[in-house]
Amino acid sequence: MIQRDAHTISLWQDHAGGYNTINKADRGKTYDVIIAGGGITGITTAFLLQNAGRNCLVVEAANLGYGATGGTTAHLNTLLDVPYDTIQRNFGKEGARQIREATAEAIQLIKHHIDRFDIRCGFEYADAYMFAQTEREAAALKDIAEATLMAGADVSGVDKVPLPLGAKKAIKVTGQAKFSPLPYVQRLATAFEHIGGTILQQSRVTAVQDKETILVITTQGPFHCRQFVYATHIPPGVNLLHLRCVPYRSYVVAATLADNNYPEDLSYDMQQPFHYYRTQMVEGQRYLIVGGEDHQTGHQENTENCFRKLEAHVRELFNVEDIRYRWSAQYYEPADGIPYIGRLPGQTGEIYVATGFSGNGMVYGTVSALLLKRLLLGLHSDYIKLFDPSRIKPVAGFNTFVPHNADVVKQLASRLFPAEKLEQLAGLAPGEGKLVNYEGSKVALYKDEQGGLHAVDPVCTHLGCEVHWNQAEKSWDCPCHGARYSVDGQVLNAPAGKGLDPHDIK
Ligand SMILES: Cc1cc2nc3c(=O)[nH]c(=O)nc-3n(C[C@H](O)[C@H](O)[C@H](O)COP(=O)(O)OP(=O)(O)OC[C@H]3O[C@@H](n4cnc5c(N)ncnc54)[C@H](O)[C@@H]3O)c2cc1C
Structure with missing residues (x-):
């Protein structure tokens, strides 16, 4: 089992062995790129850049998968937590189309890596269902369906969802997928090292100074590079992005079912906060994985109660044999609905960041890797402006908060x-x-x-x-x-x- 930034144990971390690095970090050399963070974002970015000829070092504070990547639910979806009608309002029809296109490309890239390196991570294509249970939700779903279709997704109305409940209205979106995240990340990390990359675990980046080269101070000493990426889920230190990203915790249970009636595909209700459902086979055992009860970090006193409510919800719907795992993890909600990927605001040097993924960081972490690769190589991308971390989008309803205590x-x-x-x-x-x-x-x-x-x-x-x-x-x-x-x-x-x-x- 690997360590995670939590007391609870996730299904994925329990089934993962520790990652043993292959190559040794060299303090005497100047790396082309140093990437802080060994989650899906850091490892994918490092692999793509190394594969493109850059010499990369990944510096991870703990172990690969220690962060949200070890506590995710690993839906690979283009039907996102922030719905396309909201994205369209904030970024226009073209912005929404680009988001769908970028997330679909990310799923393709994940599948490409799985095929290329023969990664046994239970990847399967799936459909995604979103369903309404009240009139109000049905009206909202109509708008979401229209905007999702306009963004280029294959959307259709359906009478049934793959869950044991009735829905007033439901839609199906094709071209989604699911997998086990840690075998994927660990195998991609090995592929990265096989082509010359280096990973340093148990080493926290404590300071980054932009000098002639970039000086990266870590708990295992200083390193030098020409370009630096924060793939730490949220950048450390004090930055504009901390005022634009709100931290949330989400709760998950993985259960075995007595009647073997596991729901296929991916499903999402529209409650506030919403529930998300899927099934994954891990080492010969099927698990129903349900998430929900999200709240702003530090705003819920009785976090045990979040698990109790989620478990009660799962037991009401399914014939539960055993709740095998329950865990919680953190994600960051961006102010205007889409991630911040690009130059870290307030920095003059080549210091980059990828953050604000909501509950879609498997795909957005991969979108980040694709975009960061182009940015660091000095290539053009249509997405640079869309995801620019310095963009200003004052949007209604976003409650920014500043430290007040x-x-x-x-x-x-x-x-x-x-x-x-x-x-x-x-x-x-x-x-x-x-x-x-x-x-x-x-x-x-x-x-x-x-x-x-x-x-x-x-x-x-x-x-x-x-x-x-x-x-x-x-x-x-x-x-x-x-x-x-x-x-x-x-x-x-x-x-x-x-x-x-x-x-x-x-
Ligand atoms: C409960 C839950 C369910 C989710 N479900 C889904 C889902 O179904 N589909 C989906 O697409 N997304 C989902 N997400 C979101 C997704 O899991 C995350 O967005 C994604 O894992 C983020 O990956 P990352 O690599 O950017 O960050 P992380 O996985 O958090 O990795 C960051 C790494 O950086 C390291 N680090 C931090 N600071 C430093 C430092 N100073 N120096 C060196 N290293 C440092 C950490 O130790 C960590 O390992 C979910 C999130 C939660 C909380």
């Missing part, structure tokens, strides 16, 4: 806290965490299963918001930009580059 939380560094008093204040059960007030200051306190207390400063090191406890993942999550920390304050998710300050407990 910084001034109310005092710095607590180097204070000594009496354990007895802290415990009384918190009244914690083993396995629980809580923000407690101690003499006018706040402490993020966790009690482990053995009764040991872990206290850290609750001020997020990114922009100073106050972190919230996530019971299901046993992590401290920042509601502002989605940085996440372990109970001892170590960084689990960017954009934070530095952990929470630990506090000594007497």
Whole structure:
């Protein structure tokens, strides 16, 4: 099993062995490109650039698949979370057409890699169904269907969906697919190394300085390159993109069914938040995979309840034999509905980024790789302007938020806290965490299963918001930009580059 940025265990991570690198990183040489992040975006970008003759190094803070790629549900779809009528409103008919075309190309590229490297990852083409259960949803689905058709997809109205429920209105879109993400990413990583690429795991990029060459400081020392890519899902540090991307958590269960009646294809309801359904065969066992209960990171106190609600929903619809896996992971919702891929705003040098994928980062991560390859090679692409991270699209309804807690939380560094008093204040059960007030200051306190207390400063090191406890993942999550920390304050998710300050407990 590989590690993930979470306490819960995903179906994919449980079935993946650790990735053993082949080539050694060389500090003495100047790489053409260094890519931070070993998820689908980083590995695909690295492979395409290496294949085009560039000498690339991937620097991964933990292990391949540690981020959302290890916690995804791996629908490969052009029928996206942000519907085409919204994309059309924000980017016009041509923009919507380009998005459909780019995502379809991404699915083709994934299939091409699977065929070329004989990747056993259970890839299958599928149809996607979206269905309405109320009159209001039916009216919205009509608009979505029209815009999806106009964007170039093969859309048809259908009477039935492949789920045991009735629908007022439903559409089917062909040309979608599904797979297991980690065998794909790991095998593509091997192919990348076979053609001369290098991967450095357990090494976090802590700073990038644009000098004569680009100096990349990592926890395993400095490296040099000419071009640099942040494929870290969200870039670390402080950037305009943190105000344009909202972090969300989504919950997933993988169940076995007593009646073997597994739904084929991909299905999406239109509830708020919506549910997404599919089946995947993994090592001879079929799993029904259902996701949903999404909420803004740090905005839901009882994250266990999200799993309970999702499980209840699955048990109501299906004849569940066993819930084998339940996990949650994070994604980033872009302000205007489509990702930010290109030059990192505010930088003069050749520093690039790919972020804001919503729940479609398998395809958008691959779209990013295709576009970044052209950008870094200095080639033209029709998509450069569309995905430009510096674009300004003020769209109605997007609730930007800025850190608002910084001034109310005092710095607590180097204070000594009496354990007895802290415990009384918190009244914690083993396995629980809580923000407690101690003499006018706040402490993020966790009690482990053995009764040991872990206290850290609750001020997020990114922009100073106050972190919230996530019971299901046993992590401290920042509601502002989605940085996440372990109970001892170590960084689990960017954009934070530095952990929470630990506090000594007497
Ligand atoms: C529950 C859920 C379900 C989803 N389902 C789907 C789906 O069905 N279909 C779909 O297309 N998309 C889906 N998505 C979205 C998709 O999983 C993600 O968008 C995608 O995995 C992002 O890939 P990535 O490579 O960009 O980022 P990640 O997979 O998060 O990889 C980023 C990597 O960067 C590393 N890193 C971070 N900071 C640093 C640093 N400073 N230095 C070095 N390395 C660093 C991390 O350790 C991590 O391994 C889902 C998302 C969630 C949360």
